[in-house]
Amino acid sequence: xxxxxxGGEVRVFAQYKGDVSEQADVVVVGSGPxxxxxARELAHSGASVLLLEEGPPFTPQDFELNGSLSMARTMRxxxxxxxxxxxxxPTMQAIALGGGSLVNSAICVRPPSWVFDGWCGDFELEHTxxxxxxxxxxxxxxxxxxxxxxxxxxxARNLLLKRACDALGYSSEPIARNVTGCxxxxxxxxxxxxxxxxxxxxxxxxxxxxxxxRVLTSVQVQRVLAEGSRVTxxxxxxxxxxxxxxSYRVHVRAKVVVLAAGVMATPVxxxxxxxxxxxxxxxxxxxxxxxxxxxxxxxxxxxDPQFGATQGYHTLQFLKEGFKIETLWAPPPLLAARLPGYGxxxxxxxxxxxxxxxxxAIVSCHRSTGxxxxxxxGMQPRLTYRIxxxxxxxxxxxLWVLTELFFAAGARTILPPVFGAPEELHSLADAxxxxxxxxxxxxxxxxxxxxxxxxxxxxxxxxxVDEFGRCHDLENLYIVDTGIFPRSPSVNPMxxxxxxxxxxxxxxxxxx
Amino acid sequence: xxAVFLKxxxxxxxxxxxxxxxxxxxxxxxxxxxxxxxxxxxxxxxDVLFPPGGEPVYSGREVGIPDFFERxxxxxxxxxxxxFQALFCLFEHATLFFPAPGHLGWRRFSSLSPEQRxxxxxxxxxxRLYTRWLAFSSLAAxxxxxxxxxxxxxxxxxxxPRATRTPIARADLLYPPIGRGPEAIAYTEADLTPPSDGxxxxxxxxxxxxxxxxxxxxxxxxx
Numbered sequence: 001x002x003x004x005x006x007g008g009e010v011r012v013f014a015q016y017k018g019d020v021s022e023q024a025d026v027v028v029v030g031s032g033p034x035x036x037x038x039a040r041e042l043a044h045s046g047a048s049v050l051l052l053e054e055g056p057p058f059t060p061q062d063f064e065l066n067g068s069l070s071m072a073r074t075m076r077x078x079x080x081x082x083x084x085x086x087x088x089x090p091t092m093q094a095i096a097l098g099g100g101s102l103v104n105s106a107i108c109v110r111p112p113s114w115v116f117d118g119w120c121g122d123f124e125l126e127h128t129x130x131x132x133x134x135x136x137x138x139x140x141x142x143x144x145x146x147x148x149x150x151x152x153x154x155x156a157r158n159l160l161l162k163r164a165c166d167a168l169g170y171s172s173e174p175i176a177r178n179v180t181g182c183x184x185x186x187x188x189x190x191x192x193x194x195x196x197x198x199x200x201x202x203x204x205x206x207x208x209x210x211x212x213x214r215v216l217t218s219v220q221v222q223r224v225l226a227e228g229s230r231v232t233x234x235x236x237x238x239x240x241x242x243x244x245x246x247s248y249r250v251h252v253r254a255k256v257v258v259l260a261a262g263v264m265a266t267p268v269x270x271x272x273x274x275x276x277x278x279x280x281x282x283x284x285x286x287x288x289x290x291x292x293x294x295x296x297x298x299x300x301x302x303x304d305p306q307f308g309a310t311q312g313y314h315t316l317q318f319l320k321e322g323f324k325i326e327t328l329w330a331p332p333p334l335l336a337a338r339l340p341g342y343g344x345x346x347x348x349x350x351x352x353x354x355x356x357x358x359x360x361a362i363v364s365c366h367r368s369t370g371x372x373x374x375x376x377x378g379m380q381p382r383l384t385y386r387i388x389x390x391x392x393x394x395x396x397x398x399l400w401v402l403t404e405l406f407f408a409a410g411a412r413t414i415l416p417p418v419f420g421a422p423e424e425l426h427s428l429a430d431a432x433x434x435x436x437x438x439x440x441x442x443x444x445x446x447x448x449x450x451x452x453x454x455x456x457x458x459x460x461x462x463x464x465v466d467e468f469g470r471c472h473d474l475e476n477l478y479i480v481d482t483g484i485f486p487r488s489p490s491v492n493p494m495x496x497x498x499x500x501x502x503x504x505x506x507x508x509x510x511x512x
Numbered sequence: 513x514x515a516v517f518l519k520x521x522x523x524x525x526x527x528x529x530x531x532x533x534x535x536x537x538x539x540x541x542x543x544x545x546x547x548x549x550x551x552x553x554x555x556x557x558x559d560v561l562f563p564p565g566g567e568p569v570y571s572g573r574e575v576g577i578p579d580f581f582e583r584x585x586x587x588x589x590x591x592x593x594x595x596f597q598a599l600f601c602l603f604e605h606a607t608l609f610f611p612a613p614g615h616l617g618w619r620r621f622s623s624l625s626p627e628q629r630x631x632x633x634x635x636x637x638x639x640r641l642y643t644r645w646l647a648f649s650s651l652a653a654x655x656x657x658x659x660x661x662x663x664x665x666x667x668x669x670x671x672x673p674r675a676t677r678t679p680i681a682r683a684d685l686l687y688p689p690i691g692r693g694p695e696a697i698a699y700t701e702a703d704l705t706p707p708s709d710g711x712x713x714x715x716x717x718x719x720x721x722x723x724x725x726x727x728x729x730x731x732x733x734x735x
Binding site for chain 2: 010012013014015056057058059060061062065066067068069072073077078080088097150152153180181182183184185187193194195196201202205206209241242244304305306307332333334335336337338339340341342343344346347348350351353354419420441444
């Protein structure tokens with residue numbers, strides 16, 4: 001076993017032989033990027049830290065190379081969770097040690113200053129400017145070795161976006177990622193077999209364990225315990241990996257409880273705890289996404305799309321307008337699922353996958369909101385979401401820009417993901433049809449970026465936590481996942497979440 | 513007399529309904545997570561969604577789409593599994609409400625002639641009703657996942673995963689494989705290997721063993 005400071009350990013499902021009772025200075029719920037940062041920083045500050053994770057640790061031999069089977073194993077609800085209430089939006093949240101970092105494409109982007117200026121202005125925050133957060137971004141970037149994707153693993157598919165942006169005079173750049181030694185296998189979504197992705201289970205969590213943190217996997221937290229204005233710990237149950245079958249009870253007493261269970265699970269835990277920390281009425285409200293519109297296109301020449309970084313290039317040209325365009329690759333069965341038609345036509349499109357490139361636009365739908373509600377039974381959320389008409393205009397604009405870019409890069413055919421539009425478009429003139437007044441629900445979209453379900457606001461009547469993640473209602477309860485973002489960060493959220501978590505860890509350590 | 517006739521008619525209707533909804537032949541394979549109805553529908557729809565001929569050379573029936581669904585459904589949460597079974601059941605019996613053209617077009621989907629199945633699928637695909645289109649898109653997505661998951665199809669597309677050497681990282685000394693205890697951790701400090709050096713994976717790299725062969729029913733015709 002690895003050398004650790006006394007106490008450091010990781011416990012897995014097979015080790016539980018009865019009810020579990022633990023005590024710690026800090027219990028952190030959720031081992032995704034935000035929870036892992038807090039656990040590591042607090043362990044290094046000398047606190048006794050207990051990190052609870054519902055999913056199991058995945059070793060390379062546990063990775064499933066088939067995309068859909070992998071999603072069924074690593075994602076909540078088998079990777080088939082979606083919103084209702086106006087917009088049918090598939091959304092994915094991981095259930096694994098390391099959370100989403102195990103199966104995301106490792107994109108790390110600092111939002112520009114104007115994002116934080118907007119947050120500070122509209123949500124009355126005083127210490128959350130880009131300048132305030134830069135030291136925390138620096139710390140996380142240094143620890144994970146975040147760097148732009150090297151040219152030699154971009155692959156043709158990513159470089160086509162550069163070609164398109166150059167042709168149209170748009171700025172573009174390689175995406176910075178928490179990856180070291182990437183071989184461009186395009187397998188980020190099923191777990192990196194090259195151990196190049198610096199996911200939390202390889203970085204922050206082992207370092208937290210070395211510093212004395214205890215990690216209990218396969219533990220589902222169901223309630224936060226509170227007495228008066230303080231929380232005293234959490235209770236939950238051991239759950240079997242993949243089946244979710246519950247067994248032994250888990251009770252943890254702690255001086256501080258940190259919720260990092262994610263945008264969906266954190267509000268559910270609070271609601272199941274007797275509507276805890278909700279005097280503002282904002283727990284589970286204000287849910288925002290980055291709806292992603294992905295477009296596939298076929299090129300005359302082979303693109304060898306499975307070779308190259310999963311997401312290696314992007315353009316920030318349209319960030320202020322409200323969307324970001326990036327390259328994308330996913331396991332072929334999942335990409336095939338988005339191809340239109342049936343029969344010979346569908347087979348022909350599948351046969352052309354080796355000439356394919358997929359790019360997507362993530363759209364900052366600031367005006368569109370939804371809600372997270374706990375279901376009556378179990379710990380799954382019921383999600384509702386509706387896209388505002390003004391954001392629909394933005395979606396159409398993003399789709400049009402994607403189309404322009406593809407044809408500028410020399411695409412022969414594009415497949416617009418729009419109900420009612422032709423299945424294939426062969427020229428920009430054909431694509432004029434995309435400028436029609438399509439409704440939001442006509443777009444086939446998905447989103448893995450979610451925010452704001454426990455948003456920060458300096459006013460306790462309008463937010464759940466302050467800008468350091470401390471709950472307004474309970475002095476020793478903190479929330480550190482991306483649910484505390486007051487609004488979409490306009491870029492991929494992982495790095496911002498980690499920087500905020502890094503700051504919260506320092507804040508908590510000072511008060512222990 | 514009328515009462516007897518009504519009883520007789522009700523009996524006939526009950527038998528017809530039972531035959532429609534429950535009487536399916538025993539499937540060729542052994543399925544734990546797919547109902548007989550789902551297997552019959554999946555086999556019948558495979559022929560329409562992925563017919564023989566053209567590229568890729570394999571038909572939906574050749575790649576054994578129900579076999580993949582069995583594996584996939586086993587990995588899914590119960591609620592999702594039930595929803596997918598319901599989706600198959602919907603398509604199998606929707607001919608009651610959207611009959612296929614031709615003689616006895618109201619029969620269940622798996623009992624229709626190949627031409628009628630094609631017409632039934634086409635009516636879902638071309639529907640201007642959003643919910644019908646959404647249901648068809650979900651169905652087609654599931655079948656496409658199953659079809660492209662087949663190693664032989666992936667090989668023919670040139671998209672099968674390549675073999676790669678997985679470095680042994682320090683974290684590998686901490687975690688056992690899922691379902692096992694710490695005694696199953698196979699590595700010690702002495703087993704650690706250098707991390708990936710970032711050499712790009714080559715197009716001509718050998719295939720991952722799981723995709724190099726196996727699970728193949730049709731003759732290999734890799735272009």
